[in-house]
Amino acid sequence: MIPAHVLAQGKTTILVLGDSLAAGFGVEKEEAFPFLLEQRLKEEGFEDIRVVNGGFSGSTTAGALKRMKWYLKLKPDFLILELGANDGLRGHDIASIRRNLEKTIVYARERKMRVLLAGMKIPINYGKEYTLKFEQIFTSLAEQYSITLIPFLLDGVAGRKDLNLADGIHPNPEGHKIVAENVLAVIRPLLTESK
Amino acid sequence: MILKLDRLSKTYPSSDGIKAVEVFSSLDLDLEKGETVAVLGRSGCGKSTLLSLIAGLDSPTSGDILVSGESLVHMNERKLSSFRARNIGIVFQQFHLMPHLTALENISLPLELVHDRDARKKSLKLIEAIGLIDRQNHFPHQLSGGECQRIAIARALVIEPAILLADEPTGNLDEKTGDQLALLFFELVKSINMTLLLVTHNQALAEQCSRQLTLKNGELLNDLV
Amino acid sequence: MIWFKLAYKEIRNNPRFSLFFIFNLSLGLVGFIALNSFQASIHNHMSKRSKSILTADLDIRSTYELTVEDIAYLENEIGQFSAKTRRINFLSMAASKNNSRLVQILAVDEGYPLYGEIRLDKGQLADQALLKNQLLDKPHVWVQPEILPALDMKKNQELNIGKKSFLISSTVMETSSGFAFNNGFAYSIFMGLEQARETGLITTGSRRSHHYYYKLPESADANEISNRLKNAISERFGKNAYLSVRTHDQAGRSMTRFLGYMNDYLGLVSLVALFLAGVGTAYLFRSYLAGNLKDLAILMLLGTQKRSTYFFLIIQLTVLGAIAALISILLSFLFLPILTGLMSDFLPKDFDTIFSWESVILALSMGTLGSILFCLPILSRIHHLKPLIVFNESQQSTTGSGRVRPLTLFSYIPLLSTFWLLSVWQSNSWLIGSIFFASLLGSFAVLGLIGWLLIVLTNRIGPDVHLVFRLAFRNLNRNMTAVISSFLAIGLGALLINLVPQIDYGLQKEIKRPENVNLPSLFLFDIQPDQVDPLKKFVAEKNFELADLSPWVAARLTHINGEEYSKFEAARGGTREQQRRGYSRRRTQNLSYRSELYSSEQLVAGKPFSGVYNPGGESLPEISLDDGFAESLRTKIGDTLTFDIQGIPIQGKIVNLREIKWQTTRPNFFVLFQPGVLEDAPGTFLATIYQVESQEKVDLQNSIIRNFSNISMVDVTMAVNRILDITGQISWSIQVMAFSAIFVGLIVVYSIARYNSQDRKKEINLLKVLGAGFNDIRLFIILEFFLFGFTAALTGSLLSLAAAWTLSFLIFDSIWAISWGILFSTIAAVTLLTLIAAYLGTRNVLKQKPLSLLQTV
Known part of the structure; x- marks a missing residue:
């Protein structure tokens, strides 16, 4: 059921488990940041690397663990966890968002994956209390499990008309390039280290 | 007595509705079995009116018409129709054949209308008599004018009517065909001793009848030939 | 003019023909005008409805607040308008003492809504005075009634939004626009626009939409203005502006789809009426002409040119046609209001009858020109008319020669092409x-x-x-x-x-x-696999049943028979725009798996699934497709499809085609896999709950949300x-x-x-x-x-x-x-x-x- 050539490629596998940002909502898959990340890594000499795009528009943290299990088929070495934004936008309970992310992180670490957690923010119209608590989920998890935090994935992109699609939320191809650089800056030292 | 007209008069309401037009008044006529009578007269003198009254197609203003002793005046439309079907044969100037029936079917039509079982046999005999047996399956439009009129004559005679009414039977034919038809017509009429009332303005045709009458100013005058 | 005189006499001397001709044509035209006017009336009615859904003729939506200059620039493009207002929408958390819930804020300004209405509890109409008195001048809110139990609150209590607290002064029972963003997880709260600013939530970094609503004069064409605006926007704000323009036509998509059906349909029906009349008219004219060929022959014998004969007949037809058209217009004038009066029981309350002037003009031209067109093939017979028939005894000999002449065929062309164009015009x-x-x-x-x-x-x-x-x-x-x-x-x-x-x-x-x-009462989305069993139990405890539970796995179609799918799309032809749209629609698919078909589905080709997939075996997993979808993909049984499921390609083989009755509101899928393939795939579940009374619904929804916070619900x-x-x-x-x-x-x-x-x-x-x-x-x-x-x-x-x-x-x-x-x-x-x-x-x-x-x- 999985074409054989797919299983053969790449030695180091990076899994991006994410939502519409990773899935490249509104842009081609080849323009979304996971694909660009792989390209940039190869340019930098990390030849034998594969980035798997586990992005899925609209997904929330509730399914994160289940999805994680699906990707075990590909034996990932790194996990970039990019989830939580949709939970926040839907006003979900803060504690349950944290719990879901935590379970996924623990599961991945048990299977010897290095985990990178992408930090998320939600618009301030949700009220100060909620937005603040939401942002704290990521910092506190990173601290608790000593995992690498990408402070804000959309750093330098969010709120800029020229880097986002007309909806004002999702990055355009130019925006994705910057997102890829944001991720690259964090993952580069980890890869060099493991080499 | 086959036909008796008893003080027959006919008045039409005029077109302007004020002045009535009197065609004729108090007309008397007796026709014996086998008699052939021609009625002559100028256009508009009332010849057709007379004929239509005798045929029961129109009703008189007053007076009576008796055919074989039965009064037409007292019959309703329905009764008239069936009486006509058995007792009165009519030959028209315009032939008036049913266009979608064959020659033979046209002849047998009146018999079939009265459900005569021997319709086919009788019609075949007649079509032979008028010399068109080989044309029996032709449709009217495939026949010449003369032939059509012969069929029409046969159709009028097939019911063995008490009286035969003919309305300018050669009027629609050229002279030669007309003469031929007239010959055949009178031969047939005489051979079966048919009573005939012929309306025409053709003097030559009229002369072949035993009596000639002229309708003039509403009166029937005996012609003195 | 001798010909007019002759034509007039001809009409007078053939009263039966003329009467029938006029009667017949008038009826057809009355039908045509009446149907067309109805079409216009329905269009008008529907557009009124769609206006009240949008609450305006025109809606400019922006993700940030427009400056005074921006607004002046846009209003200059709009030209004349008779009223305007604003609304800001955003999501926020509303909090009571103990609870908080995500809500949709609708911050409205004076004059809202420009069309339609808002009804508060007990059916009270929220007029401008009430709006001003309660929302604009005071920190009051009107809330959707479902919010109250969700926050465990009552009317006249205060709730907090952002930095400000608001008094719940009323509940909103109905708005003609519907509850803008109501899909079960964010209920609506109305408040005054200036009051909303004091929450501190309308500022940089908050996500919201600013609506600028305009009411246009009757004569204005909203779509034209909208197009003009769109150009102006991209000129001033650039191509990627966070500004969009909507007209009422675009509001309520399902309604415009039906409206489109109706328009096409009524257009064709009115043509049917016209065509019937045309056929009848032509038939009458044929009979009339057949009876009068001899007269025409006599005219020709007297030295009349054929051209004049045509002229004579055409005048006659035009006069008759015009009379018929005038009569029918008159009748329609009388007939339409009477009809509307008679049907007032069936008609929507605010239904107005519009007299379609367009169809009046059309009726006039169809009456005159149309009757000529319909009779042209018959007229062409004059061309072959020989004066000789005057001497001919038989009347019939001229009519049916049986031979088709080229001219006769040509004479149909104007009629046919006109009718063809009309059909196209009417059906759009x-x-x-x-x-x-x-x-x-x-x-x-x-x-x-x-x-x-x-x-x-x-x-x-x-x-x-x-x-x-x-x-x-x-x-x-x-x-x-x-x-x-x-x-x-x-x-x-x-x-x-x-x-x-x-x-x-x-x-x-x-x-x-x-x-x-x-029909199910509720449609549940985003049920996580580990929530399935607890949810089932939970719903059962409430004495309902979780039905139609269906796995929902998102995937992208990448290959057909090992070939890249994008190549298939490129070979399809059509405009690039069409390709793009079709491509992305077909490429992204939600997969499911099930061993049996629903009763609303029917196998139309191939064989049913063989059971659970054996991963150790040689064969590919089995796939079942919706037959219409298979057609649009141009695939058949035996083809292989490869889906990218969350980065992992899964290949399968089409074994059967299904026909789905989509109007049954069940979770239907274009693509089904046999069991044993996608169970591990990350996905969610859909489910439905049937027979929930409306008074129980809010309770049930709230209790589900309280216990399964991620599940979304739609009130079907x-x-x-x-x-x-x-x-x-x-x-x-x-x-x-x-x-x-x-x-x-x-x-x-x-x-x-x-x-x-x-x-x-x-x-x-x-x-x-x-x-x-x-x-x-x-x-x-x-x-x-x-x-x-x-x-x-x-x-x-x-x-x-x-x-x-x-x-x-x-x-x-x-x-x-x-x-x-x-x-x-x-x-x-x-x-x-x-x-x-x-x-x-x-x-x-x-x-x-x-x-x-x-x-x-």
Whole structure:
């Protein structure tokens, strides 16, 4: 059921488990940041690397663990966890968002994956209390499990008309390039280290 | 007595509705079995009116018409129709054949209308008599004018009517065909001793009848030939 | 002008023909105008509805607040407008003492809504005074009633939003715009716009939409202004501006789709009425001309040019046509308000009748030009007319030569092309218009052929058959052209009469949900796999049942038979825009797996799944596709599809095709995998809950959300009722249309049959003179009319089934159901009407004395 050539490629596998940002909502898959990340890594000499795009528009943290299990088929070495934004936008309970992310992180670490957690923010119209608590989920998890935090994935992109699609939320191809650089800056030292 | 007209008069309401037009008044006529009578007269003198009254197609203003002793005046439309079907044969100037029936079917039509079982046999005999047996399956439009009129004559005679009414039977034919038809017509009429009332303005045709009458100013005058 | 005088005399001297001609054409045109006006009225009504959904004619939406200069710039582009207002929407957390819930804030300004209304509890209308008094001037809110139990609050208590607290002064029961963003997880709260600013939430970094609403003058074209605005926006703000423009037409997509159906449909129905009238008119003219050829021949004999003869006839037609058009316009003026009055029970409350001036002008031109066009093929006969017929005894010899002349064929071209263009114009579609037109032409050909066969066959009747039958059958052969013409007219009449209700029936069947079908009350999304069992238990404890539980796995189609899918798309052709849209639609698929089909599905090809997939085996996983989807992918059974499921490619093989009844609101999927493949795949579940009473619904929804916070819910009943409300209104109008078309059609059939029976006066008289009984004559006439009336009705009706099928398929996406009742009633009604017409038409002739046969000069 999985074409054989797919299983053969790449030695180091990076899994991006994410939502519409990773899935490249509104842009081609080849323009979304996971694909660009792989390209940039190869340019930098990390030849034998594969980035798997586990992005899925609209997904929330509730399914994160289940999805994680699906990707075990590909034996990932790194996990970039990019989830939580949709939970926040839907006003979900803060504690349950944290719990879901935590379970996924623990599961991945048990299977010897290095985990990178992408930090998320939600618009301030949700009220100060909620937005603040939401942002704290990521910092506190990173601290608790000593995992690498990408402070804000959309750093330098969010709120800029020229880097986002007309909806004002999702990055355009130019925006994705910057997102890829944001991720690259964090993952580069980890890869060099493991080499 | 086959036909008796008893003080027959006919008045039409005029077109302007004020002045009535009197065609004729108090007309008397007796026709014996086998008699052939021609009625002559100028256009508009009332010849057709007379004929239509005798045929029961129109009703008189007053007076009576008796055919074989039965009064037409007292019959309703329905009764008239069936009486006509058995007792009165009519030959028209315009032939008036049913266009979608064959020659033979046209002849047998009146018999079939009265459900005569021997319709086919009788019609075949007649079509032979008028010399068109080989044309029996032709449709009217495939026949010449003369032939059509012969069929029409046969159709009028097939019911063995008490009286035969003919309305300018050669009027629609050229002279030669007309003469031929007239010959055949009178031969047939005489051979079966048919009573005939012929309306025409053709003097030559009229002369072949035993009596000639002229309708003039509403009166029937005996012609003195 | 001698010709006008002659034409006038001709009309006066043929009162029967003129009367029938005018009567017939007027009826058709009345139908045409009435149907078109109804179409316009419905359009107007629907646009009123869509305006109240948008609450304005025009809505400019922005993700940030526009500056005064920006607004001035945009308003300059809009030009004149009669009113404006604003609204800001955003999501936020509303908090009571103990609870917080995500809500949708609708911050409205003075004048809102420009169209439509807001109704508060106890049906109180929120007028401007109330709006100002409560929301604009005070920190009050109106909330959707569901919010209260969710936050465990009551009216007149205070809730917090952002930095500010608000008093709940009323609940909002109904807004004509619907609750903008209501899909069960964010209920709406109305507040004053300036009050909302004090929450501190309308600032940089917050996500919201600013709506600028405008009411335009009656005469303004919203779509045109919208296009102008869009250009202006991209000029000033750049291509990627966070600004969009909507007109009321674009609001409420499902409604505009139905509106589109209605427009196309009514347009074609009004054409049907017109065409029927045209056929009737042409038939009458044909009969009239056949009777008057001799007069024309005499005119020609006297030295008249052929050109003048045409001129003479065309003047005559124009005068008659114009009279008919004027009468019909007058009648429509009277008829429409009366009709609207009569139907006021069925009509929506605020329904206005509009008189369509466009169709009046069209009716006038169709009356004059149209009658010429319809009669042109008959006129062309003059071209071959030889004065010789004056001397010819037979009247018939000129009519049916049987040979088709090129000129006759050419003379159809103006009529056909005009009608074709009209079809396209009325249906708003080249394809549908052309197909409508082509099927009419095809029907013409089939009817002609059947009519001819009927004549040929009945002519074979031998002399042994009873006279009455023979007369009846042979009479059909009397004049082939005349019989075929009336056969065409009656057959076509039956076709068109039956066509309208047949489509109508299919359409009604589609949009009217059958009473016994059970719609789910709630639709649940985003159920996580580990929530399935607890949720089932939870719902069961509340005495409901979690039904139609379906796995939902998102995937992208990447390869067909090992070839990249994008290549297939590129080979498809069409505009790039179409390609792009179709591509992304087909590429992204939600997969599911199930071992059995739903009762709403039917296997149409291939074999069912073999069971659970064996990963150790050689074969690929089995896939089942929706047959329509398979067609749009251009794949067949045996093809392999590769899906990218969350980065992992999964290949499978198509083993069967299903037909899905989409109107059943169940979780339906284009692509199904056999069990054993996707169980591990990350996905969610969909489910439905049936039979939840409305008073229990809020409780159930809230308790589910409290315990399973990520699950989203859609209140299906609410959505469905909204659609049913609209479709209900559409149904009545369809029925009105159908009956009007039937009425016009039957009248035309009647006038044809009547005219036809008048035509055989001479034969009836002759039979009478020969002594035929009344009953015989009546029987033979009835038999003849029955024979061709019935055959024509039968053929026409059967053809209409084919046409209805085609039209339904094209316009209504293959919605079609045959109605036997309507079919049989059409056949019976047309046949019976032909007979009645024949009886009425010949009754007078039967009564008359057959005098006219004696023609002694």
